[in-house]
Amino acid sequence: HSRSLERQFNERIERDEKIEPKDWMPEKYRKTHIRQISQHAHSEIVGMLPEGNWITRAPSLRRKVALLAKVQDEAGHGLYLYSACETLGISRDELYEQLHTGKAKYSSIFNYPALTWADMGAIGWLVDGAAIINQVPLCNTSYGPYARAMIRVCKEESFHQRQGFEIMLKLANGTQEQKEMAQDALNRWWWPSLMMLGPTDDKSVHTEQSMKWKLKRKTNDELRQQFIDQTVPQADVLGLTIPDPDLKWNEERKSYDFGKIDWDEFWQVVKGHGPMNKERMKARVGAWERGEWVRDAAMAHAEKKQARKEK
Ligand code: FAQ
Numbered sequence: 678h679s680r681s682l683e684r685q686f687n688e689r690i691e692r693d694e695k696i697e698p699k700d701w702m703p704e705k706y707r708k709t710h711i712r713q714i715s716q717h718a719h720s721e722i723v724g725m726l727p728e729g730n731w732i733t734r735a736p737s738l739r740r741k742v743a744l745l746a747k748v749q750d751e752a753g754h755g756l757y758l759y760s761a762c763e764t765l766g767i768s769r770d771e772l773y774e775q776l777h778t779g780k781a782k783y784s785s786i787f788n789y790p791a792l793t794w795a796d797m798g799a800i801g802w803l804v805d806g807a808a809i810i811n812q813v814p815l816c817n818t819s820y821g822p823y824a825r826a827m828i829r830v831c832k833e834e835s836f837h838q839r840q841g842f843e844i845m846l847k848l849a850n851g852t853q854e855q856k857e858m859a860q861d862a863l864n865r866w867w868w869p870s871l872m873m874l875g876p877t878d879d880k881s882v883h884t885e886q887s888m889k890w891k892l893k894r895k896t897n898d899e900l901r902q903q904f905i906d907q908t909v910p911q912a913d914v915l916g917l918t919i920p921d922p923d924l925k926w927n928e929e930r931k932s933y934d935f936g937k938i939d940w941d942e943f944w945q946v947v948k949g950h951g952p953m954n955k956e957r958m959k960a961r962v963g964a965w966e967r968g969e970w971v972r973d974a975a976m977a978h979a980e981k982k983q984a985r986k987e988k
Pocket of ligand 1: 712713716717718720721724725751782783784785786800804805808811872873874875876880881882883884887893897947
């Protein structure tokens with residue numbers, strides 16, 4: 678019986694039908710979706726921290742308004758994704774618990790510090806740029822709630838990316854010191870942005886199955902190449918130099934060849950030993966603990982209301 682259910686399920690995937698929360702699905706499909714969607718949600722929430730750090734120091738009111746809106750969007754993406762994840766039968770409390778105990782991962786990129794205002798430019802340009810490349814194919818992912826969430830998320834990410842690029846453009850055309858700040862931010866965020874798209878395909882344990890289930894529509898290496906090919910001409914427009922001496926146009930492949938990525942650094946960060954891992958977790962766990970009285974008060978209020986209704 679379950680084998681025929683599985684066959685029907687695979688045929689639905691084959692026909693590009695969306696799988697919905699109450700549909701039958703293999704347990705492993707459910708589990709790997711909870712893993713990826715929750716990691717994605719956690720990344721949005723932890724991803725608010727490096728930029729949140731600069732809201733009070735934005736150089737003008739207009740910059741502040743834009744940055745504030747961007748960080749609020751990230752909160753919205755996180756909540757949207759947690760809701761999509763909950764449709765797979767896991768509670769919000771369990772998801773938070775997994776993040777706070779280190780059981781669930783979040784994107785490596787948010788374990789680097791945002792040191793100067795130029796980092797707000799580099800994050801929007803590169804990190805949101807990489808996020809869009811990764812997320813546009815996910816608008817076509819097989820699980821309905823995830824696919825629909827991605828449509829709105831991608832529209833907002835596109836504003837975020839432009840916001841960042843415009844900060845870079847302004848700095849790159851500013852004083853010598855401003856241009857140096859922009860170059861320095863590019864130097865620090867370039868390699869982590871490439872790593873953000875995940876390990877190389879031969880080291881990626883989930884890609885093969887996730888491609889079959891159409892959870893992933895492109896592999897990590899395909900997305901990375903696409904990101905590089907799209908971003909190098911943008912660096913030219915800015916007049917900045919990508920910090921990779923081996924970067925070179927390959928006429929035959931119609932793509933850029935690029936230098937070696939430091940995968941040891943990536944795995945160190947993923948395992949919790951990046952420059953900001955401890956601080957990021959401390960901020961999240963602290964926020965959860967400081968919010969306890971609010972949750973308790975809300976529950977007590979709801980219970981009182983319910984009791985009054987039952988009288
Ligand atoms: N960081 O077999 P694979 C954003 C883990 S965008 C940490 O290749 P998969 C917007 C992976 O989980 C950022 N861990 O895994 C924003 C697995 O470990 P596990 C979030 C990583 O899932 C912008 C192991 O390595 N975007 O937040 C990373 O097939 C600016 C083996 O890897 C998404 O999450 C990493 N970078 O492919 C917000 C998009 N890469 O789980 C604020 C959705 C891999 O077995 C400011 N996710 N690992 O313990 C995906 O597309 C995929 O999950 C990948 C990884 C491509 C990230």
